[in-house]
Amino acid sequence: MTQSVVGVVGLAAPQLEAAEKVDGSARFIADLNRPGMLYGAVLQSPHAHARILSYDVSRALAIAGVRAVVTGDDVQTNWRMGAFIKDEHALAKGKVRYVGEAVAAIAADSEAVAREAAAAINVVYEELPAALSPHAALKPDAAVIHEELANYIKVFDTGSAGNLCSRTSFREGDIEQGWRDSDLIFEAHYLTQAQAHVSLEPCGALAEIDANGRITLWSANQSVFRVQANVCESLGLPMSRLRCLTPRIGAGFGNKMEPHVQPLAVLLAMKARRPVKLVLSREQDFEMVRARHPFDIRVKTGVKRDGTLVAREVEVLLDGGAFADDSPGVLGYALLMSCGPYRIPHAHCHGRLAYTNKMRFGAFRGFGVPQITFATETQLDEIADALAIDPIELRLKNLKRQGDRWLGGQPIASCGLNECIERVRTASGWNGGRHRAGSAGSRRALGMACSAHISGLLSTGAIIRLLEDGSVLLNTGAVDIGQGSNTVLSQLCAEALRVPLDRVSIASPDTDGSPYNWGTTASRVTYMTGISVLGAAAEVERKIKEHAAEILECSAQDLELVPGGFVAVKGIPHRRVGFAAVSGRAHWAAGGPIIGSHSWVFDQKTVDPKRASVVGLPFPQIGAFVFNAIVVDVEIDETTGKSRVERAWSACDVGRAINPQMVEGQIEGAFVQGLGFALFEEMVWNGPQIANPTLMDYKIPTFIEAPSELYAIIVESNDPGGPFGAKSVGEIGINGVAAAIANAVNAAVGVRLRRLPLTSERVLEAMLASEQK
Amino acid sequence: MSEIAPIVLNVNGAARHTTALGGDTLLTVIRDQLLLTGAKRGCNQGVCGACTVLVDGRPVRACLSLAGDCQDRRIETIEGLGDRPVMRALQQAFVAAAAFQCGFCTPGMLVAAFALLADSRLPSEADVRRALSGNLCRCTGYKKIVEAVLRAAHALADEAVA
Amino acid sequence: MASNPALFQSPTLTEALDLLAAIPGARPLSGGASLVAMMNAGLVEPAALVSLTRIPELRGIRVTADGGVIIGAATRHNEIAADPRLCGTAAVLPHAAAQIAGMAVRNMGTIGGAIAHADPGLDFPPALAAAGAVVELASAAARRRVPIREFFVDWYATVLTPGEIVIAVHLPKPKPGVGLYLKHARVSGDFAIVSVAVSLARDGEAHVAVGGCGPVPLASAEADGIVSSDLSASALAHAGDLLTALANPVDDVRATADYRRLLIPRMLARALNDCMAASRSVA
């Protein structure tokens, strides 16, 4: 493990933005204003599936204060965006594909006028039959949602056809042999629901165009670079014409990674030649952005009588909604994780993703793993019960270890899962028995689950500049969405250059000046961007030493950085020179300003073709595994069936905690978001219409539902490739929550629910049904 | 139907002359006219608490208050509370305990916590959870917010003793 | 759409009632917790709003000479939650009030607004039905009193006529005993899936009402009669069945109608058992 020299790595430093976040001056997208700014509003589709026959915008344009109207006629047919399949226009063109889809947009002097004008647009539709579930969509006679699918640009072998958006399969070992080798086979069917992200800040964007036609765009986002790519693809613009910036982000859990209203704001600004701000209402945010995929999952597991796992088959069907968005990635990734962190020699994991006439589903913290883990980790408990083995012992017996290969064949460089399990086992008093005394009229028990996640994929970079006075400016292009990456990356930079944290500032992401960063998503920023920060710092260090060698008249090899912004001769600390003198020399005398840069792409192959055969793999290079074990203590009210998580322990192997307080924050926040997913969060459709697109009707956990005893436990396995050993923590903490809670409910009241969420209604019904048996 | 009308609001100790329609909420007016954007719009329906401000010393929803109906009230927002010892203690504790991530809920959370500590100097953990239960946070899992409020309460109590 | 009503802040009841009578489409505005939320969502566009919260006689809680309690219509939920005079059998009201929404909404919402709004998921209607309340109404033309169990007539509908408002809620003198409000909701501060309100006097007299299970709170003299004379499990089951027969719940995003029906006897029994336990611990 690389020791911290200046004590900045491992320090619970407060967020760099702390002061503005507690005095109310932090500016989020809705807080920005520009001179001459107009307000945008969106007209949404009333139909799930319909052809657009004509628009009449004359009444809207006649309203005083209306400055621009845009419709599908303002974009060309071949201007399509999409991360995996380019299937989406900036707004509906030719057809609408879900209720709530943007059909037209208005820019006006005030929000009220813009909304009034949007309502005054008359659109003539010809309704088409709609496919509202993946099962319905994949029937041969289903209405085709994308007639042009065959011609769309795709970034991998999707296998698309009809309403099948993509399909993926992993095969390892010999599944038929696996069944033959098994003593017992368990098979069950699981359903998970659509969960809404509910980042407290609704999505929005502000676009401005100058007289030369260059466009600046601020938006609620998780990647200025993905915004740039999406807007330019959907509006036929060269990427260099568009500059994307970021205000503070009111959290993103995947919902702000791919586009929402950015293309519309730009289109309006281009047409009005004025700045336009378009911020969604909470209802529109529910109806138009994206949500967690509902999964239909079948899991079959073969096992020896002693608990050794032998074979696993997983089949999933995902509702992708009207556009592919990140869905093919979610499908592929969920399958990659569907054997969990266990040694299972024979596996066949496959799935399909269907287009439907619903809002698109996309990235959401966990990226499909909370869904698949609910199925696989509750099935493991069923196996443990049937074999009369303690659930923890069953898992320990089958755990993957450091050096083992993941499904597909990638080696595991570091693994602290064993320690995670032992820590939660001890802390929860598991060995003392899973049943606890509940309060009157209730039953109470412990449940557990394990899961894994990744830290690395795609590409990223960092630039570090040593300014004239020796202070340091870091520029990574990574958007801090509230999780604290600005602080953590600055900590890494400060540690590497051995300067106090306050000597480092971090530039706000700007597509004009920042190095490319794919995005703040997939738990990748600390690991991926952290490696780039250290790479850039190493280059700065080398250049500093070259200058210092000239100043101190020695060899660069004999020099070392010493804490506080100095470089000194090894062993002779007083023969030193400060960064200011070094940078001054570079700026004014020799060599030029000191700039270090680094960029890379995660290049470990997911699939080793000698071990596995894989079809339709959306991410060929993804890895650096992290691990989690959770124990929850759940009480169920016998009158109503309502579950309450009284206590929870969540241990994450994060490699190394660069900022332990922020790591805890991720574990705690992910746990409570997972608790909502487990117990009551569910988007409900009434036919084609979302029935609960408000916070009155869609509930997230409050202070009362969140357990007051919530223990985040940090396990450090020190990954050999990670920055100071760090891996990731952004998502791992949510993956196992629903499974652990379902396992506790089963232990407490003896009912096994295979459908999320575990509402009080479903639990009570199951309890009463099991009493009748 | 009313026309846009001049109104006077007493905000953070100053009389602010501005204009509003009859249906304009206090949140709309303080954010759009007075440019006090500390209070956030998370739902416009009273549920999330991000718009919480004090009216006559008590926390209310700015999104459910009509601006015209607040003209004789004393309105305080996060921007105006920063020099009060209770708010300063809360802000310090929020920073020290990492009681925010994105910070979108934070102004409303701080205003609600301010009202709690102004009323009851040493609340229990359950008191804090109950008093803040109408303020949603999607990032933190709430634990560090509770810790921060309790930490501020103790810091204020220690100060009072000293 | 930002609706654009004229806004009147009436200092006196007479003026408010005159305005409501004179302006077609005018609506009373109390805490605004429901009305402004509906305006923000574009669900209602009143022509004018008459704010009631500055009228002194609508504010606060008074005890009358005979020990009865009068709660002004503009009294906030938090004032009711904290008032020590609402004790004994009347404690069902503060117990319900404390479970409404969160602190800031309780600082805004009023009891008059809540019952006039008549959303079937609200907490005051069943609590008042168990407390034996009488609602006092006024219009420019007349005043009248209506027992709470007759006040609600249908989904979001009450006996209020245009121009008429709730001015107070009258409670009989609280008896020694227990008042309890058992609320089952998805999360804290949500509207009830099912709620049960109980007033159980030490002399045995009991009143029960159920919320969330139909357009109006469920209550019946027969059910009250049973639980006033017998609190055995079988009697409670019988009372629960009677109330369930009155239920007319719907499926919504909170729960199904079947689940609500299932919960009525279960929660009734639980609430009364909790009351008995509470009265034992008081005794």
Ligand SMILES: Cc1cc2nc3c(=O)[nH]c(=O)nc-3n(C[C@H](O)[C@H](O)[C@H](O)COP(=O)(O)OP(=O)(O)OC[C@H]3O[C@@H](n4cnc5c(N)ncnc54)[C@H](O)[C@@H]3O)c2cc1C
């Ligand atoms: C986030 C949130 C959560 C909530 N949760 C709950 C909950 O858990 N339980 C619960 O019971 N309630 C809940 N409510 C509703 C709350 O109790 C409201 O306060 C109540 O419904 C309305 O009271 P108000 O004084 O704000 O009325 P207003 O919003 O001012 O008015 C409501 C309606 O009644 C009319 N009106 C108002 N006053 C009178 C009067 N005196 N006479 C005749 N008509 C009148 C108005 O014209 C309007 O139609 C919640 C509200 C919100 C915003």
Ligand code: FES
């Ligand atoms: S914006 Fe007012 S409570 Fe959400």
Ligand code: FES
């Ligand atoms: S810190 Fe993001 S919502 Fe609370």
